[in-house]
Amino acid sequence: MVRVIEDMFGIAVNPMTQKTDRVRRFTLSTERGMSVSILTMGAIIQSLKVPDFNGKLEDVCLGYDDVAGYYRNQQCFFGATIGRVANRTAHGRFKLCGKEVSVSRNIRDRHHQHGGFVGFDSVIWDVVGVHKDGVTLQHISPDGHEGYPGELTTNINFSLNETGCFGMRIEARTKATTVVNISNHSYFNLGGHGAGRDPLYQHMLMIKAQKIVDVDQELLPTGKLMRVRTTPYDFSSLVSLGKRLNQVSACPLGGFDNHFCVDIPPNRVQLVARVVHPCSGRFMEVHTNQPGLQFSTANHLPDEDSADIPNVGKDGVRYVRQGAFTLQTQKYPDAMNHCDFPTIVLNPGQLYDHQVVYRFGACPKRV
Template identity: 70%
Template sequence: MVRVVEDVFGIAVNPMTQKTDHVRRFTLFTEKGMSVAILTLGGIVQSIKVPDANNKLEDVCLGYDDVAGYYRNQKLYFGAIVGRVADRVSRGQFKLCGKDINLSRNYKDLYHLNGGYVGFDSVIWDVVGIHKDGVTLQHVSPDGHEGYPGEITVNINYSLNETGCLGLRIEARAKDTTCINIGHNCLFNLAGHSTGRDTLLQHMIMIKANSLVDTDLEQIPTGKIMPVRNTPYDFTTLTNLGKRLNQVYRCPISGFDNNYCVDVDPNLVKLVARAVHPCSGRFMEIHTNQPGLHFYTANSLPEEERGDIPNVGKGGTHYAQHGAFSLRTQKYPDAMNNSDFPTTIVNPGQLYDHQVVYRFGACPKRV
């Protein structure tokens, strides 16, 4: 039986209303000891506590202990819902129904990233339902916000069950034709959020994709789909992440930051990825109905040994480069400018339906 406990995480100014409001936290508990905490700020998943093979609990997602931490590090999007369109839009421009659409260019003044200056990660979501196994949040994004046409209403249902499944169902409807590609940007380390690079390198990763979206040095898609076979980007079988990180070097940083093309039916939720930490026995599976899976290895976090300013997270933890990973389900980046990519266009009366399930568990301490 899942319990839902509410408390106040802090206060913040809602950028949509400019009014101060409480940031509410809803913590979902299972009888087996797992728990997940969700904030109304940005729809953020603030903690995920999962037992290991010896029933020892650890928080396996990166985050902060207070509202100020999330505001200071807003550009990292830890645990947040990102949109209206996740990932990059080339030049912040595209055509829709014959019209030129110009979005805010919130990254390097060159392109649009994760919804703009005030994306879904920045707003305080409304609580529209508290259920026996979770909570439903809602946000209404107005016509013209960050340049996007059409008002949309987004509902996200978060749920947890006794089998260790954290589910997010993201639904949206638009009043006018627009583009929608919403993602959930959680960064994980299955050894524990505070354990850093050394334990991340122990992880085993499997991604059920034979290709990925090719990008330029600014991570903007070239329009090509590249096969991963016989490259360091091939995770079609369970593969040691440390070994692969050592094979990938990119200027100015090294690591993975790639959208994989997974073969799914939009009407079915299928397994697309698996991560295992052999030393603790914890594993995570990702099931979704989305065609893209963005794999990222926290490349932009600080390198303190090179003089970078520390990023201080929960419990005073210093989060460092390659100390975590994300596997974000979504459609392909910059799909509006690439007609061969799965479409992000949503028309009035059409339901945008994005489902993702994170299944956590523990197995004996071997893969």
Template identity: 75%
Template sequence: MVRVIEDVFGIAVNPMTQKTEHVRRFTLCSEKGMSVSILTLGATIQSVKVADFNGKLEDVCLGYDDVAGYYRNQKSYFGATVGRVANRISRGHFKLCGKDVNVSRNFKDRYHLNGGFVGFDSVIWDVVGIHKDGVTMQHVSPDGHEGYPGEVTVNINFSLNETGCFGMRIEARAKATTCINISNQNYFNLAGHGTGKDTLYQHMVMIRANSIVDSDKEQIPTGKLMPVRNTPYDFTTLTNLGKRLNQVYRCPICGFDNNYCVDVDPNQVKLVARAVHPCSGRFMEVHTNQPGLQFCTANNLPDEERDEIPNIGKDGAHYVQHGGFSMQTQKYPDAVNNSDFPTTIINPGQLYDHQVVYRFGACPKRV
């Protein structure tokens, strides 16, 4: 039986109301010892504790011990729900219903990233339901916020079960035609959140995708898809991540930060990715109804080998370049400017329904 434990994580100013509010934390605990903690600040996944093949629990989710940590490192988006549109919109501009729409250009003053200056990651979400297996949070995004037309109401149901499945169901409805592409920017290291680059290189990764979205040096899509076969981006079978990282290390982004085209049926939730840390036995599966999976290897974190100042996370851990990985389910980046991509446009009366389940466990220890 799953227990839901609530405590106060801290206080913060809600940018939507300019009022100081409590940041609440909800910890979902299974009888087998697994737990997941979610904050009302940014609907953020703050902790995921999973046992290895010996039953030893470790927190495998990168994050911070207090509200100040999340504010200091806001651009990392660790564990945060991002939107109204996750990822990039080129030039912060698109056409909708024949009209030009300009959203905030919050990155390098050139394009829109993860919802803008005050995205879903920055607000304090309302709690609208506490259930036997989880919690539901809500945010109402006003018409015109960050340039987006139409008021949008978003509900996220977070749940955990005894089989190690941590699920998020993100539903949204709009009062006017707009675009929606909500995601959660989780970062994991299955050896433990603070174990760094060496253990990340030990991971094995599988992504069920035959192509990625081709993009330029600014990671803006060109509108084309690139086949992964016979390239370092091929994870169609379980592959050592360290080997692949060494193959792409000298590329412009020094690692992986690519949208994989998993192309599942929107009415079905299917397995699209798997990560395994052989030394601990821990694994994570990703099941979703979304067509894209943004796979990222924390390329923008400090590189201690170049004497860059580390990002200090939970328990004083040093978060460094390639110290974690992210598997974010979503639509393709800049889809609103690419008509061949799965659409992000939602009309009034239409339901945006994003389902994702992260299944955690441990493989038996090899003799």
């Protein structure tokens, strides 16, 4: 049986109203001890506790203990819901219905990223339903906000079950033709949220993809897809993440931040990725109906071998470069500027339906 408990996480200013608002936290927990905490601020996944093969619980999701932590580190997007459009939009413009649309340029005044200056990660979401296994949050994005046309109503249903499946169903409807590509920006480390770089290198990873989106030096799609076979980007079978990271250490990023084109039939929820941490036995599977997966290794976090200012997270731990990973289900980046990419255009009367299930468990300890 799943329990749903609400408590008060803090107080924040809602940028949509400029009024002070409560930040509510909903914690979903199972009898086996697994739990997930969701905030109304940014529809953020604040905590995700999973047992290892001995039943020991660890929080495997990066985040903060208070509202101030999320404000200080807003550009990390830890656990946040990203929208209207995740990832980058080249030059902050695109054509829609034959007209050019300009959206805010929040990357060096050149490009648009993650919904702009006030994206879905920044607002206080409304609670529209508390259920026996989860909670539903809603945000109404006004017509013209950050430059996007059409009033957009987005509902996210978060749910948990006793088999270790944590699910998100994101649905959106618009009053005028617009673009939508929503994602969740959670960072994970199956050794524990503060375990750091060495345990991350111990992970094994599989992504069901034969291609990645080719990008330029500004991480903007070129419009081409690159085959991954015989390259360090080939995760088509379960391989050592540490080995692959060593293979790309000389690249400009020094790690991974790539969009994988996953091999699934359209609009069917299927397994697209699997991660295993052998030392704890914990594993995580990603099931989705989305055609893409953004995989990154937290290359932007402070380098523990340098004098970078620490990023202090929950329980006072320091989050470090390549101490976590993301597997963000979404459609391809900058899709509105590339006609060969899966469309992200949403018309009135259509339903944007994004489903993702993270299944957690623990493999038996090897003797």
